[in-house]
Amino acid sequence: MDTPKSKKIEVITPAYRMHSQSFMNVLEGISEEDALKRIENKTNHIVWMAGNFVNMRYSLGWVLGLKDEDPYSELFFQGKALNETKKYPSLEELKKNFHEISPKIYQRLLEVTDEELEEIFEIGMNIPYVKETKLNFAGMCIGREDYLCGQIGLMRKILDYPGMKYDVDETLKY
Structure with missing residues (x-):
């Protein structure tokens, strides 16, 4: 298991890797056609959800100092x-x-310091109990x-696919 430089990020790195597994597992077998379906025009479609997930990764990378740009940012940035x-x-x-993007971010998560993580990063949520840090x-x-x-x-489930499996692909290192 990889050991991050920062003790503060140790709780994030296993969740990050598990979410990588979950992301691949939850999309397993979904057709491109079904991925664009909405339920009674009330829901986002799976493509939007997956795109927002990937956009979150790019955003995290940016906050951690990476310069990679999400090619679909105009569709997904800040949950557009x-x-x-x-x-x-x-x-x-x-x-x-x-x-x-994901392996680059994972590498940054391993390298980031406590000092960097404590840097202010204004999100603009204005929640009094959330200190806006990296x-x-x-x-x-x-x-x-x-x-x-x-x-x-x-x-x-709504689209009649089986539930997500929790299989682990040990070759997915991020």
């Missing part, structure tokens, strides 16, 4: 509302972006990824 007049990327494109942003990203995987898992 689904716009049915826009063309969304395929699940395969999103998975490709996921695999490009560490808390990383935690919020983990929470958002949990939420999105849960939403995709629910959509799997």
